[in-house]
Amino acid sequence: MTTDTPARLLQLLSLLQTPREWPGGELADRLRVSRRTVRRDIDRLRELGYPVHATKGADGGYRLVAGKAMPPLVLDDEEAVAIAVGLRAGAGHAVEGVDEASVRALAKLEQVLPARLRHRVSTLQAATTPLTSGDGASIAPETLTVMAATVAGQERLRFAYRDKDGSESRRQTEPYRLVSTGRRWYLVAYDLGREDWRTFRVDRVREPLATGVRFTPRELPTGSAAEFLRRSIWRRQETYEFEVRFTGPVETVSAQVPAWLGVPEEDGAGGCVLRGSSGEPVEWLAVRLATAGCEFVVRSPGELVECVRELGARLSRAGAGPG
Template sequence: MTDTPARLLTLLSLLQTPREWPGSELAERLEVSPRTIRRDIERLRDLGYPVRATMGSVGGYRLVAGTAMPPLLLDDEEAVAIAVGLRAAAGHAVDGIEEASVRALAKLVQVLPSRLRHRVSVLNDATVPLMRGDGPTVDPEELTLLAAAITNRERLRFGYRAVDGAESRRLVEPHRLVATGSRWYLVAFDNDRDDWRIFRVDRISRPLATGVRAPARELPAEDAAAYVAAKFSRISATHRVVATVRSPAEEVSRRFPGAEAVVPLDEHSCRLHSRAEALEWLAMRLVLMGCEFEVHEPPELTDYLRALGARATRATAGGPG
């Protein structure tokens, strides 16, 4: 194989198989001399691929973990499997990886050959997911389009249905996607209203990338997640809860992403300050934490938890008697 770039790609594809390759076997596979293999290994190292050589009568090479993630070469089956898996992760809002799944899916779809896009589409059309039922579904293809527009800093047009059912067309500069576990939100600068807005993605229809690049804008918050949490706490939260939770502050912050504050008390407990529209939601979130807690306010939440506990006790006792 005399074409150096093609030979390097073939060599890299072989090395990404988790095994050790003797230099003589690589030379035979690529139809070159062992000396050429050694030069090609050095070229891969210069490109950032950590290739480790082993000593011995024959010698061998293995691709190992390095300090950075190098580009990967995927065969057709691997590319299809990853695309389907990322779509599932994006559509189900898997806690902690939703936005990363959408970003990765946008990159992968951009370079997938048409024949592989068709295979991914066929697999997804033939699969019916068992949804959790606690939030509206969102088309991963629309999420991918939104993510690509964010990456490219490209203006978007789409139809939007407000909470009162009013329909409108929007021209926006997309900034970030925020996943809350049950819903997706797009944080964007609305050009027609000359202000920042939050859009529920399941209410967006017919998104279209315009091809027009947007200038960089500074969001009036630390990050998009904080911006969404702050807006929602002011708009819809009518109940304020203060509770001591017998769990590390880091874990409580992860379980309550919209909390106003989580103040560590010691290594194993913290003080939670949060808001919500429904007492029932607050109660269930606290109970499902799976740890001990004590509610300080509001008293209505304490009363609700006491009644809930009494009903649960009667149920496990076989009835009111």
């Protein structure tokens, strides 16, 4: 009989997280306790926020269902390794849609992984090569997890940084947010040495170190880290204004177009208009717009109009087949 109540609750929770209904008698046999003890343990799990549904009758049992909030999960070794490998692969290549929340999850998971599992994760990742949609530089996941931990813990971060001209420097920062553009990761932080806000390309960061010194977050000059990054990129690059009309609804276009390109606005005619600025080559923007999943018309600039026209003709020829 299992007399350690916390250990028994964890074992019970692990069983319930298997997507099936467990008869009370089977749970009692697995845990080597009475059915009455199982019922008490189910009540304890419910008090902790786990939504356990019970069905009555001879064939009745217990199963874990979706609730209003996400309760803590109990993972076995294989599940923990699989999740960590997946998160590290996505985070390390700045895959679009894998944002700061995924990096925070990775940081939390790796913080509690036993050494033997961390070794398995590293070995698996070293032996595999993910196919990614972004063309940005790859990043060591450890770099992202250190940064995410300092952002969440409001802890000063020190690192070596290489500027675009190749010059090296040491930075002491108060990290604010990690931002993914779909091609690269950026850190938005207050640079204590420069006494100003800065953005840092994470693939140019080396030797990130959490100093252990806590700080009270400062107020960002703009409303969001994404907006601050977008303005920062504009200042460093030669940009151009563009305007594109999509025939699809705002919700569809917003889900397909990176937010830092702009926010689509309804045009009252069943479509929406995207206005923004970009420092990316017009060829890249033409391809990115073509993958939005909606018909569109480029209104400006002329260079983008011509590029889209040439791209369309090229794709038409490629789809014509031999001859």
